[in-house]
Amino acid sequence: MTxxxxxxxxxxATPRVYKPEMPRGWWLRRRHYLLYMVREFTAVPMALWLLxxxxxxxxxxxxxxxxxxAASPAFIVFSVICLGFxxxxxxxxxxxAGVIIHLKFMGKPVPPRTIVGAMFGLWxxxxxxxxxxxxxxxx
Amino acid sequence: xxxxxxxxxxxxxxxxxxxxxxxxxxxxxxSDDSMVVLDALNHIKAHVDGSLSYRWxxxxxxxxxxxxxVNGVPKLTCSAFMRDYWPRSITVEPLQxxxxxxxxxxxxxxxxxxxxxxxxxxxxKQEYPLGAGEHRQTMDQIDExxxxxxxxxxxxxxxxxxxxxxxxxxxxxxxxxxxxxYNLDSRDQGLKDRLPVLANSEGVWECSFVGECSVVCPKxxxxxKAIQQTKLDTTTRFVLPYGNREE
Numbered sequence: 389m390t391x392x393x394x395x396x397x398x399x400x401a402t403p404r405v406y407k408p409e410m411p412r413g414w415w416l417r418r419r420h421y422l423l424y425m426v427r428e429f430t431a432v433p434m435a436l437w438l439l440x441x442x443x444x445x446x447x448x449x450x451x452x453x454x455x456x457x458a459a460s461p462a463f464i465v466f467s468v469i470c471l472g473f474x475x476x477x478x479x480x481x482x483x484x485a486g487v488i489i490h491l492k493f494m495g496k497p498v499p500p501r502t503i504v505g506a507m508f509g510l511w512x513x514x515x516x517x518x519x520x521x522x523x524x525x526x527x
Numbered sequence: 528x529x530x531x532x533x534x535x536x537x538x539x540x541x542x543x544x545x546x547x548x549x550x551x552x553x554x555x556x557x558s559d560d561s562m563v564v565l566d567a568l569n570h571i572k573a574h575v576d577g578s579l580s581y582r583w584x585x586x587x588x589x590x591x592x593x594x595x596x597v598n599g600v601p602k603l604t605c606s607a608f609m610r611d612y613w614p615r616s617i618t619v620e621p622l623q624x625x626x627x628x629x630x631x632x633x634x635x636x637x638x639x640x641x642x643x644x645x646x647x648x649x650x651x652k653q654e655y656p657l658g659a660g661e662h663r664q665t666m667d668q669i670d671e672x673x674x675x676x677x678x679x680x681x682x683x684x685x686x687x688x689x690x691x692x693x694x695x696x697x698x699x700x701x702x703x704x705x706x707x708x709y710n711l712d713s714r715d716q717g718l719k720d721r722l723p724v725l726a727n728s729e730g731v732w733e734c735s736f737v738g739e740c741s742v743v744c745p746k747x748x749x750x751x752k753a754i755q756q757t758k759l760d761t762t763t764r765f766v767l768p769y770g771n772r773e774e
Contacts, residue, residue, distance in 0.1 A: 404542040405626035405634050410692045417599065421689060424737045484736070488755040495667070 430477040437470040482507045533557040533609060534616035535567045537579065540627050548627060550618065551576075557613055564604040564617060565593050568631075581631035588745060591681030595631055596620040601683035601743045622686040624695075638682055641698055644724050645706035650717025662714040675708035675753055677746040684740035684750050690733060697733040698724065700740035700750030707753035710760075726761045734758075 415421040440458075448455045485507045486500030532554055540548035553571050565583055572579050583593040586605045593604045598618055609617065625633035655662070684700035691697045706725055709715045725731055734754045741751040 405628050406540055406542070406545075406548055407626045408548075408623065410624075410689065414689055414692065418739070420739050420742060421737065424735075424739075428735065484755070487749070487752045488759055490756055490759075497670075 427477060427480050430473040433470045433473045434477065437467065437474075478511065482511060531557045531613070533567070533613050535564075535571065536616055536618045537568070537571070537631060538620045538627070539579075539630055542629060548621075552616075557609055560608075560610045562609045564595075564597055564602070564607040564609060564619060567609060567617070568604065568619065579631075580629045589679060591679035594622050594681040594683045594686070596623055596686065601686040603681060603683070603745045606745060622682055624686050624688070624692040625682070633682075635682065637695060638680070638685060638699070638701070641702040642680065642705065645698070645702050645709075645721050646717055647705045647709060649709060649712060649715045650720055651714075652716050664713055668713040671713070672708045672711035674748055675704045675711070678704050678708070678744075678748050678750075679746055681745065683743045683745060687739040687743040689737055689739075690735060694729075694733065696729040698730045700734075700754065701748075703731055703734075703757060704748055704750040704753040707757055710757075722761065722764075725757055731757045731761065 415425045444458065483504055486502075486504040489503050491498040491503060533556075535553045535555060536550045537553070538548045539545070539551045553575055555567055555570050555575065565586060568579065568581055568583075572581075581593070581595070581604075583605065584590040585592070588603055588606045591603070594601060595604050596602075596619070597604060597607045598612065598615075599620075601622060604619065619631060621627050621631045621633045625635065625637070628634050678701055680701060682701065684704075685691050688697075688700055691699050703725065706721050710718050710721060731754045734751075736751060736755065738751045741749045744750065
């Protein structure tokens with residue numbers, strides 16, 4: 389048997405069977421499993437960054453004069469790492485949209501590639517709009 | 528020229544003698560490039576050790592009986608060519624995530640129960656009389672469900688699914704794909720009979736979209752797609768006005 393499996397041989401009932409258990413390191417067995425776990429893990433740094441954002445909003449509530457933005461090298465490094473995870477999550481999530489969404493146009497199914505392209509297009513437009521609003525407010 | 532040989536390691540488990548399964552090695556001739564892993568098992572059973580137990584039937588990728596783990600990957604052994612592994616050894620184990628009955632034979636009772644629970648047949652509220660003729664379908668209507676109907680119940684997708692491995696209560700990939708096959712069939716009216724199984728907490732919502740089920744499927748079915756589309760469908764029915772209307 390594969391290393392790490394633990395025995396659980398059933399007793400009494402007929403027929404007797406062996407029930408293998410998933411080893412703790414199952415997600416290291418295949419590249420696809422590892423990438424899946426990375427995708428799931430992206431929620432952790434993104435949650436931490438959003439908690440920080442909430443703290444910043446709370447700090448900004450005391451007025452523009454008392455507020456100063458976080459700009460330490462450690463914070464910038466942390467933000468870049470979070471951005472990497474966020475990008476990985478967004479790209480994998482949007483790439484799956486073509487699999488999930490089943491649309492028809494003029495009675496014909498819309499190809500998954502078109503749906504994925506449209507999702508990335510909307511993401512780009514939304515990002516440009518939000519960036520324009522933020523830059524506009526900052527001026 | 529020396530005869531080409533290959534080492535096959537297979538799981539052995541005798542429920543009357545063994546506490547845990549073990550691996551046994553067999554050195555056999557690899558005489559023909561068209562040999563598949565199932566041929567190796569048949570050679571061992573016929574010429575080396577007649578006590579080796581495993582399931583197989585059609586030897587042509589149709590019956591779905593000979594699914595096993597080949598070097599850690601769920602495969603139909605009748606479609607796994609030994610030339611793709613030689614000169615490395617080949618390790619053949621029973622499909623993972625299932626109880627082992629003996630050697631390479633798994634207990635498929637759980638899957639059979641799940642398969643039955645989604646009612647994989649055409650359900651009609653009222654059957655047409657025979658005299659009314661056949662239920663006609665257009666090619667577009669058939670294309671809606673065609674790929675899901677290719678499932679041969681080989682259970683490779685269950686062996687590849689860590690969610691099922693961690694929680695055997697999960698309905699799983701093949702059962703959901705077959706439920707979708709009938710729910711998308713224009714002749715079927717059984718959606719509401721299947722929804723309680725599909726939409727409960729151990730149904731489609733247990734899936735966290737690993738996607739490996741679709742990778743290992745030997746028939747090109749996409750169970751991960753069936754599960755995610757069913758999630759979308761059940762959500763739409765729940766959220767939208769008249770979403771729960773009779774179909």
